[in-house]
Amino acid sequence: MKKSAIIxxxxxxxxxxxxxxxxxxxxxxxxxxxSLLNPxxxxxxxxxxxxxxxxxQFVNSLVHSLELSATLVVVGNVLGILFASLLYxxxxxxxxxxxxxxxxxxxxxxxxxDALIWLWLYNIDIGIDWVLVKIxxxxxxxxxxxxxxxxxxxxxxxWAYSGLATLFYLAGFMNxxxxxxxxxxxxxxxxxxxxxxxxxxxxxxxxxxxxxLLFLFSFRIFSLPYILSGGPTxxxxxxxxxxxxxxxxxxxFSQATAVATIVTLIASIVILPYALxxxxxxxxx
Numbered sequence: 697m698k699k700s701a702i703i704x705x706x707x708x709x710x711x712x713x714x715x716x717x718x719x720x721x722x723x724x725x726x727x728x729x730x731s732l733l734n735p736x737x738x739x740x741x742x743x744x745x746x747x748x749x750x751x752x753q754f755v756n757s758l759v760h761s762l763e764l765s766a767t768l769v770v771v772g773n774v775l776g777i778l779f780a781s782l783l784y785x786x787x788x789x790x791x792x793x794x795x796x797x798x799x800x801x802x803x804x805x806x807x808x809x810d811a812l813i814w815l816w817l818y819n820i821d822i823g824i825d826w827v828l829v830k831i832x833x834x835x836x837x838x839x840x841x842x843x844x845x846x847x848x849x850x851x852x853x854x855w856a857y858s859g860l861a862t863l864f865y866l867a868g869f870m871n872x873x874x875x876x877x878x879x880x881x882x883x884x885x886x887x888x889x890x891x892x893x894x895x896x897x898x899x900x901x902x903x904x905x906x907x908x909l910l911f912l913f914s915f916r917i918f919s920l921p922y923i924l925s926g927g928p929t930x931x932x933x934x935x936x937x938x939x940x941x942x943x944x945x946x947x948x949f950s951q952a953t954a955v956a957t958i959v960t961l962i963a964s965i966v967i968l969p970y971a972l973x974x975x976x977x978x979x980x981x
Contacts, residue, residue: 727739748951767850777861783796860910
């Protein structure tokens, strides 16, 4: 048993060591001045971070990332509860499986493919606007107006990740003792009352995991804004990770690593408390 346990642990330890090495190396480079104009890196301390934080693109991309994450966490959880509730109260397991497959389908394909699909849907001549014109409604400037670009990105992100929240909430609902549900039904409780009094109060773990993952996936998002905007320079769809990539492509390596370190710190500050809560709940059990 000990040998088998060691064999299973070795890949995890190796991956962890490599990951920690890359994170530390990235943090070290962020304290240097290394770019196309300075091919020989030298230590400058916090000057790299100060110069990055003063840039409009950094502030703009940080606001976009936080707005996108906050919106996805709120709307994703609401839709996850709604879809999971509808699926839970279906009497047929086959029907439930079919609808669940449809809801989580965006997670099964690459985010780059999701972005290409929505590029076609947002096309003013052959996409959603074509349908709107056919039914007598005006066209909507999804990606052709600066005021609607970011909401259009949020819509795609919600479509892509709401299935994740649905999956966790449904798993939480299905894990609740069926005898409690049956007793509530015998007492005359309807579906909404069962949801409000039994299902939701016993779904804290689902909420914690769903919130943590929705924030993590949305905060580090790259493929969707990059493809929908056609590159890393569109400030109206630029997120922190896209901005980091832009800095790397123009060979401002230290500034790119500084942004990467900031992304890692913010994600860790948000995720670690959720992880600790989950670990404590599991230990108590």
